[in-house]
Amino acid sequence: MDFTEWMRHVQQGTEAALGTLLPAANLAPQRLHEAMRYAVLGGGKRVRPLLVHAAGELTHAQPAQLMHAACAVELIHAYSLVHDDLPCMDDDVLRRGKPTVHIEYDEATALLVGDALQTLAFQVLTEHPVSSTAAGQIEVIRLLATASGSHGMAGGQAIDIASAGQAMTLEELEFMHLRKTGALIRAAILIGAHAGVAVTDIRRQHLDHYAKRVGLLFQVVDDILDAEANTATLGKTAGKDAAHNKPTYVSLLGLGKAKRLIDELLAEALEALTPLGTRAIRLRELADYVAHRAF
Amino acid sequence: MDFTEWMRHVQQGTEAALGTLLPAANLAPQRLHEAMRYAVLGGGKRVRPLLVHAAGELTHAQPAQLMHAACAVELIHAYSLVHDDLPCMDDDVLRRGKPTVHIEYDEATALLVGDALQTLAFQVLTEHPVSSTAAGQIEVIRLLATASGSHGMAGGQAIDIASAGQAMTLEELEFMHLRKTGALIRAAILIGAHAGVAVTDIRRQHLDHYAKRVGLLFQVVDDILDAEANTATLGKTAGKDAAHNKPTYVSLLGLGKAKRLIDELLAEALEALTPLGTRAIRLRELADYVAHRAF
Numbered sequence: 001m002d003f004t005e006w007m008r009h010v011q012q013g014t015e016a017a018l019g020t021l022l023p024a025a026n027l028a029p030q031r032l033h034e035a036m037r038y039a040v041l042g043g044g045k046r047v048r049p050l051l052v053h054a055a056g057e058l059t060h061a062q063p064a065q066l067m068h069a070a071c072a073v074e075l076i077h078a079y080s081l082v083h084d085d086l087p088c089m090d091d092d093v094l095r096r097g098k099p100t101v102h103i104e105y106d107e108a109t110a111l112l113v114g115d116a117l118q119t120l121a122f123q124v125l126t127e128h129p130v131s132s133t134a135a136g137q138i139e140v141i142r143l144l145a146t147a148s149g150s151h152g153m154a155g156g157q158a159i160d161i162a163s164a165g166q167a168m169t170l171e172e173l174e175f176m177h178l179r180k181t182g183a184l185i186r187a188a189i190l191i192g193a194h195a196g197v198a199v200t201d202i203r204r205q206h207l208d209h210y211a212k213r214v215g216l217l218f219q220v221v222d223d224i225l226d227a228e229a230n231t232a233t234l235g236k237t238a239g240k241d242a243a244h245n246k247p248t249y250v251s252l253l254g255l256g257k258a259k260r261l262i263d264e265l266l267a268e269a270l271e272a273l274t275p276l277g278t279r280a281i282r283l284r285e286l287a288d289y290v291a292h293r294a295f
Numbered sequence: 296m297d298f299t300e301w302m303r304h305v306q307q308g309t310e311a312a313l314g315t316l317l318p319a320a321n322l323a324p325q326r327l328h329e330a331m332r333y334a335v336l337g338g339g340k341r342v343r344p345l346l347v348h349a350a351g352e353l354t355h356a357q358p359a360q361l362m363h364a365a366c367a368v369e370l371i372h373a374y375s376l377v378h379d380d381l382p383c384m385d386d387d388v389l390r391r392g393k394p395t396v397h398i399e400y401d402e403a404t405a406l407l408v409g410d411a412l413q414t415l416a417f418q419v420l421t422e423h424p425v426s427s428t429a430a431g432q433i434e435v436i437r438l439l440a441t442a443s444g445s446h447g448m449a450g451g452q453a454i455d456i457a458s459a460g461q462a463m464t465l466e467e468l469e470f471m472h473l474r475k476t477g478a479l480i481r482a483a484i485l486i487g488a489h490a491g492v493a494v495t496d497i498r499r500q501h502l503d504h505y506a507k508r509v510g511l512l513f514q515v516v517d518d519i520l521d522a523e524a525n526t527a528t529l530g531k532t533a534g535k536d537a538a539h540n541k542p543t544y545v546s547l548l549g550l551g552k553a554k555r556l557i558d559e560l561l562a563e564a565l566e567a568l569t570p571l572g573t574r575a576i577r578l579r580e581l582a583d584y585v586a587h588r589a590f
Binding site: 023036088108120 | 318322323324326327328331374378381383384401402403404406407409410411413414415417418420421422428429430432433434436437440441443444445446449450452453454456457470
């Protein structure tokens with residue numbers, strides 16, 4: 001299978017699995033369940049599920065177990081987007097080319113959709129095997145929780161919200177992004193690898209280095225896309241960072257240096273994979289995909 | 296130890312344990328962590344932790360394991376209060392006698408506080424033993440997730456929000472409350488019992504019947520307090536249900552019948568405990584406490 005086929009295969013599998021895991025829209029409370037499905041299904045590049053599966057290939061993990069772990073990570077991501085778009089946060093009306101949840105439904109529903117999607121992520125990890133042992137299963141839940149909480153994604157969001165109109169050093173920007181987007185991307189990779197055979201500490205360190213580089217890479221690309229792309233191709237409102245006067249890699253480094261940073265981060269990510277051998281091919285291809293998406 | 300001493304002992308232990316589990320206020324992002332502590336510490340009757348401990352006594356569970364399970368349940372409860380008070384939900388300014396989180400801080404912070412408290416609840420259950428086996432630990436996480444999600448607490452909230460100005464039958468009101476407040480109260484009891492020695496199916500059924508009755512009991516009392524008490528004694532805004540034109544046990548039954556319903560639910564709850572013997576004493580005392588608090 002070439003990369004494009006593999007990617008489409010995982011994306012379609014993820015969509016189908018999420019459709020099964022989400023409560024049916026005809027179950028009470030219907031409006032909430034309909035809005036949960038609206039928020040999750042029918043869009044998104046599923047980058048985090050792709051990373052779960054790619055890392056799982058490295059450790060010979062079972063595709064079925066990876067699928068549930070991938071869905072849990074994607075549910076956390078989806079919840080964060082719904083809450084991020086709320087008026088008190090980024091106040092956005094467009095996401096994945098569709099009206100955001102609070103526009104299509106209402107604010108209270110969007111709040112509860114995010115809350116319930118987060119819960120569902122953890123529920124999925126208790127109801128489906130994602131590791132060969134119960135202790136391994138708990139470790140997957142721990143990885144996901146740690147990445148999502150106040151020392152991870154939610155913490156990054158808090159710094160992001162406070163950053164509007166503030167000056168930031170490059171170190172502070174990196175501190176924020178390692179949490180805001182980096183933590184969940186890293187968790188996706190570690191969880192995927194965890195589902196398979198145990199890896200040595202040194203291999204895990206290489207993988208973790210890759211994971212951190214790809215997380216930052218993703219964010220630098222996001223910043224450039226926000227500055228350069230238009231709303232129609234992006235599927236979400238473009239130019240938001242500048243409008244909110246938020247520090248980004250583009251505002252701190254300028255476009256040219258930000259693009260060179262992409263090349264550097266990609267090179268570092270790929271270098272970290274070298275000792276991991278040929279089974280790291282999907283991780284390699286994904287780093288390349290993340291670096292060059294929509295350019 | 297008499298009931299009052301036991302209650303104070305559990306409440307103080309819960310406060311101390313929560314203070315340790317919550318991120319320190321001087322860790323970045325400080326404002327988020329400070330607000331998380333503000334939301335959780337220094338208030339609340341800790342009814343759910345009390346129920347966890349009371350149910351754990353029934354099955355000879357370890358107090359230390361019960362403490363972490365109790366904190367996880369309380370963190371879910373605290374998150375739900377923070378989100379509930381937001382302007383797009385109940386729009387409340389007072390909670391436990393203090394300004395609500397979005398008043399003391401801001402809306403974005405309150406949103407993230409709730410999100411991060413939910414995550415922390417699940418994280419706590421992966422980092423501290425709350426059952427004698429890993430499989431038992433996963434079952435505790437599953438019980439908490441199921442009770443909190445769209446078929447439980449968040450689903451009950453969605454129905455509650457949609458109910459303003461709507462007519463409801465008594466069955467629909469019960470359907471809502473079994474989810475909105477009942478699900479987490481039931482989970483507290485089942486989780487507490489789960490932490491100890493295994494119970495027979497028939498004993499679990501009695502306990503579950505008690506749990507459902509106490510959940511409803513709690514809500515009927517809440518409705519009466521909202522209608523009868525004043526804001527100062529309640530520590531939160533009184534008269535909200537009537538102001539929002541929400542169906543309650545008082546609006547559906549009238550005050551007299553609602554009070555008689557309390558007696559009935561209490562009698563049923565206590566009856567369900569009879570076959571469980573003398574170790575159910577704290578559960579018995581708690582049902583009584585829930586029924587008569589603030590009357």
